[in-house]
Amino acid sequence: MKSFEKKSPWILHYDATSCNGCDIEVLASLTPRYDIERFGMVNTGNPKHADVFLITGSVNAQSLPVVRRLYSQMLEPKVVVAVGICANSGGVFRDCYNVLGGVDKAIPVDVYVPGCAARPESIIDGVERALDILEKKAKMLHDGRLQELQEMDKLPPMPDFSAKKEAVV
C-alpha cells in the first residue's frame, strides 16, 4: 500500500523569472486532458500547506529571495522539482548578468525535469519521481529524525552575483 504522502501531494507553483512557457504547461496539467487531481495532487498556492515545490525559470536577483523564503516556509517533509531547462541550468539565459542559472544554486533540488517547455507528461512524471523522495523523507520524520531531515534540506549560503556583474562590465 502507498503511504499517505504519496497519495496526497499538494503542490506550490512559483514562477522564478520564467518566460511563462513552462508555467502554461504546469497549468495545462490541471486541465481535464491531464487532470493531475486524479493522483490527489492539488495546486495550493500556500507554502504552509504544500509538499511539492514546483519552480520554473532561471531565478534572477529579484526572485532569489522569494524562492528562498517560500522554500523555508514549507514544512517537512518537502521536495523541490525544477521544471524546464532554465530551472535546471539557466538554459540560454545562463550568461545574463542578473541570472543565477539554475534553481539548485538557490535551494536544494530533488528532481530535474528538462524540456523547453517541459511537457505536461514529463512534469507529472517528475512529480511522481519526487514523491518517492517525499516518501523517504516522511519515513525519516516518522522515525523521529526531524533534525537530520532539516539539516539535509537546509538552505545553501546566499549566492553572490558580484563576480558575474564584474565579468560583464
Next chain:
Amino acid sequence: MSKTLTAVLAGIAYVIFAPLLGGLLTGLDRKITAHVQRRKGPPVLQPFYDVFKLLGKENASINSAQDFYVGIFLLFTILSGIFFFTGGDILMVMLTATLAGVCLVVAAYSSNSPFSQMGAERELMQDMSYEPMLLVTAIGFYLVTGSFRVEKIISGPRVNIAFLPGIFIGLCFALIIKFRKSPFDISMSHEAHQEIVQGVVTEFSGPMLAMVQLAHWYENVVLFGIVALFFVWDAPWSFLLGLACCAGVFILGIVIDNSCARVKWQHMLRSSWIMTLAAGCVNLLVLMAMR
C-alpha cells in the same frame, strides 16, 4: 430501550461516524465536481488521505493561542453535534456552533499574516450573513411544533416542510455560505490563491489544518441533520424521505458551486439578508397569523 439510552447511543454514533460520513461526502463532492468539469477526479477516499497526510506532517504553529483556539473550534463543533443528535435544544446547537465559528476567526486573527487577517474578516462577514437565517429557522420550528427540542420537532404529527417552505428555501441559501461553496466561498476558497491565498486557514498547517478539516466534516453532518428536520415527523419511514432530501440539497449545492463565480462580500451580505427577510421572516409572520 429507554429514551436516555437511545440518546446516548445516538451521541456516541455521531462522534464516531460523523467524520467518516463527512469525509465521504467531501470525496463525493470532489468526484462529482470533477465529472461536471469532464475530469476523472480524485478517488472518493481522497479527503481521508489528505487528512492522514496532514497529521503526519511537521507540527509548527505560529503561536500557542492558535493551537488552543483551533482545538476549541473542533471541540465546540463536536459538542453542537452531540446536542443535536441526542435530541437536545436546537437553539443550543446553533449557539454552540456560532461559538465554534468565532474561535476559528480568533485563531486566524492570532497571526499577523495579512491573508489570514483578511480571511478572518471575511469569515466574520459570512457569520453575519447566515446567522440570522439559522435563528429564524429555530423560531420557525418552535412555532410549528411548540418546542425547540430536536426530539419534539421530529416526533410531531405533521411534516414540518408543509408549514416552513419559505424558511427551507432561506436555509438552503444560508447553507451555501455554511458549506463554503461558490458564489459565497469568500473567506476560504480553493480557487482564490491570487487574492487571499487560503483565507482563514492560510496560517494553519499540518495537524492543525487536519483538525480544521475534521471540524468541517462534523459541522456538515449537523447541517444535513437540520435539513432532515424539515422532512421528518412521527412516521418511521419519514427518515428515508429526510435522507433523500439531504441528498437533493447536496447535489443542488454542487450544481450551484460549479455554475457560479465568487461574489463580493457586500453582495453576499445583502442577498442573504434579503433572502432571510423575504423568505424566512414572511414565513414566520404567516405562521404567527395562523396560530
